[in-house]
Amino acid sequence: MVKTLISTITVRAPSPQDDKSSPEQNKTSSHGSWRVTVLLGAAIAVSVLIVNVAVLTWASHQGQDDPGVATVFTGPCARSKTITLWADLAVNVLSTLLLSASNNCAQLVAAPTRREIDKAHERREWLEVGVQSFRNLGYLPRWRGAIWLLLFLSSIPLHFL
Numbered sequence: 001m002v003k004t005l006i007s008t009i010t011v012r013a014p015s016p017q018d019d020k021s022s023p024e025q026n027k028t029s030s031h032g033s034w035r036v037t038v039l040l041g042a043a044i045a046v047s048v049l050i051v052n053v054a055v056l057t058w059a060s061h062q063g064q065d066d067p068g069v070a071t072v073f074t075g076p077c078a079r080s081k082t083i084t085l086w087a088d089l090a091v092n093v094l095s096t097l098l099l100s101a102s103n104n105c106a107q108l109v110a111a112p113t114r115r116e117i118d119k120a121h122e123r124r125e126w127l128e129v130g131v132q133s134f135r136n137l138g139y140l141p142r143w144r145g146a147i148w149l150l151l152f153l154s155s156i157p158l159h160f161l
Contacts, residue, residue, distance in 0.1 A: 095158050
């Protein structure tokens with residue numbers, strides 16, 4: 001036995017009563033949210049840098065067997081395995097945070113503004129919205145393209161960790 005479901009969808013135009021809030025309440029800042037995101041990304045990057053420098057400084061003051069080689073732990077293999085596990089986990093967490101912040105900033109830099117989209121439309125061209133696109137880079141100011149390229153190049157080594 002086959003059952004058929006029938007659904008009815010009613011569409012109506014919005015009315016003024018649907019939105020009881022004032023126009024001022026509906027306005028969003030055109031710069032606020034992305035600035036907070038970029039500042040958070042920069043704070044993450046600085047925090048990762050501080051942690052890396054602190055660990056490097058600590059490791060460089062440990063016993064050195066050979067020039068450029070430091071022994072940071074000597075002891076049972078089981079304990080060494082645990083320390084290595086936690087160190088690898090910390091490196092992966094820091095790398096993920098840094099890569100996430102870099103990727104987010106790269107997306108923001110590559111996103112066209114309304115003005116840039118309008119200019120492209122005037123020339124009968126189009127830009128991609130909502131995705132990182134190599135195509136968009138040709139329509140953005142050079143300084144934004146340079147920042148995007150630096151973020152891209154600096155992210156490559158993180159994939160090898």
